[in-house]
Amino acid sequence: MEAAAEPGNLAGVRHIILVLSGKGGVGKSTISTELALALRHAGKKVGILDVDLCGPSIPRMLQVQGKAVHQCDSGWVPVFVDQEQSISLMSVGFLLEKPDEAVVWRGPKKNALIKQFVSDVAWGQLDYLVVDTPPGTSDEHMAVVDTLRPYSPLGALVVTTPQAVSVGDVRRELTFCKKVGLRVIGVVENMSGFVCPHCAECTNVFSRGGGEELARHAGVPFLGSVPLDPELTRSLEEGRDFIRGFPESPAFPALSCIAQKILNEAPVGLS
Amino acid sequence: MEEVPHDCPGVGSAQAGRGASCQGCPNQGLCASGAGAAPDPAIEEIKEKMKTVKHKILVLSGKGGVGKSTFSAHLAHGLAEDENTQVALLDIDICGPSIPKIMGLEGEQVHQSGSGWSPVFLEDNLGVMSVGFLLSSPDDAVIWRGPKKNGMIKQFLRDVDWGEVDYLIVDTPPGTSDEHLSAVQYLAAAHIDGAVIITTPQEVSLQDVRKEISFCHKVKLPVIGVVENMSGFICPKCQKETQIFPPTTGGAEVMCHDLKVPLLGKVPLDPRIGKSCDKGQSFLVEAPDSPATLAYRSIIQRIQEFCSLRQPKGENLVGS
Numbered sequence: 001m002e003a004a005a006e007p008g009n010l011a012g013v014r015h016i017i018l019v020l021s022g023k024g025g026v027g028k029s030t031i032s033t034e035l036a037l038a039l040r041h042a043g044k045k046v047g048i049l050d051v052d053l054c055g056p057s058i059p060r061m062l063q064v065q066g067k068a069v070h071q072c073d074s075g076w077v078p079v080f081v082d083q084e085q086s087i088s089l090m091s092v093g094f095l096l097e098k099p100d101e102a103v104v105w106r107g108p109k110k111n112a113l114i115k116q117f118v119s120d121v122a123w124g125q126l127d128y129l130v131v132d133t134p135p136g137t138s139d140e141h142m143a144v145v146d147t148l149r150p151y152s153p154l155g156a157l158v159v160t161t162p163q164a165v166s167v168g169d170v171r172r173e174l175t176f177c178k179k180v181g182l183r184v185i186g187v188v189e190n191m192s193g194f195v196c197p198h199c200a201e202c203t204n205v206f207s208r209g210g211g212e213e214l215a216r217h218a219g220v221p222f223l224g225s226v227p228l229d230p231e232l233t234r235s236l237e238e239g240r241d242f243i244r245g246f247p248e249s250p251a252f253p254a255l256s257c258i259a260q261k262i263l264n265e266a267p268v269g270l271s
Numbered sequence: 272m273e274e275v276p277h278d279c280p281g282v283g284s285a286q287a288g289r290g291a292s293c294q295g296c297p298n299q300g301l302c303a304s305g306a307g308a309a310p311d312p313a314i315e316e317i318k319e320k321m322k323t324v325k326h327k328i329l330v331l332s333g334k335g336g337v338g339k340s341t342f343s344a345h346l347a348h349g350l351a352e353d354e355n356t357q358v359a360l361l362d363i364d365i366c367g368p369s370i371p372k373i374m375g376l377e378g379e380q381v382h383q384s385g386s387g388w389s390p391v392f393l394e395d396n397l398g399v400m401s402v403g404f405l406l407s408s409p410d411d412a413v414i415w416r417g418p419k420k421n422g423m424i425k426q427f428l429r430d431v432d433w434g435e436v437d438y439l440i441v442d443t444p445p446g447t448s449d450e451h452l453s454a455v456q457y458l459a460a461a462h463i464d465g466a467v468i469i470t471t472p473q474e475v476s477l478q479d480v481r482k483e484i485s486f487c488h489k490v491k492l493p494v495i496g497v498v499e500n501m502s503g504f505i506c507p508k509c510q511k512e513t514q515i516f517p518p519t520t521g522g523a524e525v526m527c528h529d530l531k532v533p534l535l536g537k538v539p540l541d542p543r544i545g546k547s548c549d550k551g552q553s554f555l556v557e558a559p560d561s562p563a564t565l566a567y568r569s570i571i572q573r574i575q576e577f578c579s580l581r582q583p584k585g586e587n588l589v590g591s
Contacts (some may be wrong), residue, residue, distance in 0.1 A: 022367050023411075024445040025336010029475075054446035055333055055479040101335070102353040102447045102482035107417025108297040110448070135335045135445055136366035165340070165551035168409060169367035176413035187446065199509035208547045230515050232485045237474050 012125040015266040016153035022169035024135035027190035029057040032132035037243040038259030044127040052134035056093035063239025069094045075120035107139035127268040137176040155183035161191045163207035187215040191227035195239040224254040303569035321461035324436040326578040329466040333479030335445035338500040340369040343442035348553040349571040351397040362401035364444035371403035375551020387432040417449035424453045446484040465493035471501045472518035499523035504540040536570040
């Protein structure tokens with residue numbers, strides 16, 4: 001296998017952000033997608049790398065499932081999700097012949113593909129590359145961190161939901177970050193309360209407070225709580241741009257805040 | 272894609288390590304040495320060990336966060352309510368072991384005896400094993416690659432002294448990878464009754480769950496059925512229902528119909544479920560009148576009925 005055949009492929013990427021969680025189903029892919037959309041709205045060029053090999057969710061969220069991936073001299077050409085080519089995406093989802101086909105691979109094979117994804121995608125010039133990961137602290141995470149290390153990623157956004165069962169796993173993810181020397185940009189608490197559309201009563205469907213407590217315990221910034229909004233889920237299901245379509249949503253302020261934090265931390269001049 | 276050996280001839284095949292597609296695979300040396308070709312002796316050992324276990328159920332989902340561990344725990348609680356039923360709950364989520372917390376057993380330790388590892392007993396008839404019990408701190412991360420995770424799963428199946436068990440429930444992490452392959456491989460000779468597959472209503476979950484069902488078919492694992500979790504939310508104030516996770520493509524019902532697998536039931540979102548799990552209490556006991564409890568109980572009954580139709584060990588088994 002060619003090792004780091006094209007070191008130049010990430011040379012044009014200004015900042016790399018990993019989105020992690022120890023826990024599954026907390027909204028990593030959702031937050032990755034919404035962050036990319038928010039950064040795009042701020043005029044930035046964004047790439048998304050979806051390294052969840054078993055459950056590649058992002059192509060569908062951006063309505064590009066089933067698109068073909070082409071090769072060029074420098075490697076694979078990522079799929080552009082919009083006409084203006086301001087968001088590009090690479091996911092194993094594009095490489096599956098049938099969408100219901102399971103990727104049943106053991107660790108070493110997953111490592112090999114992730115290394116290729118990181119090194120051999122011709123991203124071109126990007127302001128931000130958002131890397132969405134599967135849950136856990138295993139092969140994929142080690143492969144991604146090792147392969148990205150030479151490019152000094154900005155850090156990790158760590159996503160949790162409020163309840164103790166999630167926080168219990170995400171604490172371990174924060175330990176992983178420390179062990180591999182990955183800076184934690186901050187913790188995001190997702191699914192943080194639900195406002196009933198009929199009577200406006202707010203119910204803490206998945207408990208409350210865990211994210212903030214976790215950030216405090218680990219000594220990392222707390223970036224905000226994103227409440228449950230069925231419109232957000234629906235937008236992702238239907239590939240609509242939530243950031244553009246729902247500025248009044250209760251989820252909007254928190255998502256904007258996260259994007260603003262990234263923009264402040266890692267500003268990019270006029271692209 | 273040429274560099275990635277997805278045309279892997281299979282670690283057990285004569286071509287292992289020698290085929291053209293093996294070039295560059297990190298396992299090439301291991302396969303070429305023939306080490307991968309011999310069947311793992313653990314498979315026979317596990318078959319022996321599993322002779323005292325009547326029914327084995329895997330709880331799977333392609334998707335994370337849909338409620339596998341919550342369901343596994345409450346399946347165990349529900350079955351163990353009959354004190355004459357011996358229940359074992361095995362958590363093979365090595366990176367994110369949630370079961371100790373959900374069962375209220377955080378901080379418990381595993382003991383070794385002459386006959387192997389002792390599971391942690393919540394009740395006389397409910398034993399639990401998880402990597403969580405082997406970690407000294409809640410902040411400890413298990414940063415293991417596939418082969419090491421497989422080794423742990425092998426040990427759990429081979430070395431835990433479960434005793435006489437009516438139901439062994441195996442809770443799995445999300446995905447279709449090492450843990451799932453290992454569980455199926457190591458239990459191959461011991462006959463798994465089937466898999467319960469958990470999903471939530473929205474397409475982003477169903478998309479992954481279809482892959483999981485495809486995985487089950489590939490490894491010839493019977494599918495007991497699908498549970499649709501977080502299926503609707505009743506506001507505690509105004510009692511009106513909202514679909515927090517909208518079934519934009521018809522939910523599990525349509526998927527099950529398309530893939531011809533049974534839908535075991537739909538469990539609505541009840542905020543008390545999360546609270547019970549956080550406290551390590553059985554939701555079935557904490558909220559006996561909740562529509563979610565009624566749904567769980569109905570599903571558990573259907574699983575019991577499915578298992579009772581399977582021939583017990585020792586009799587002529589239909590090939591698995």
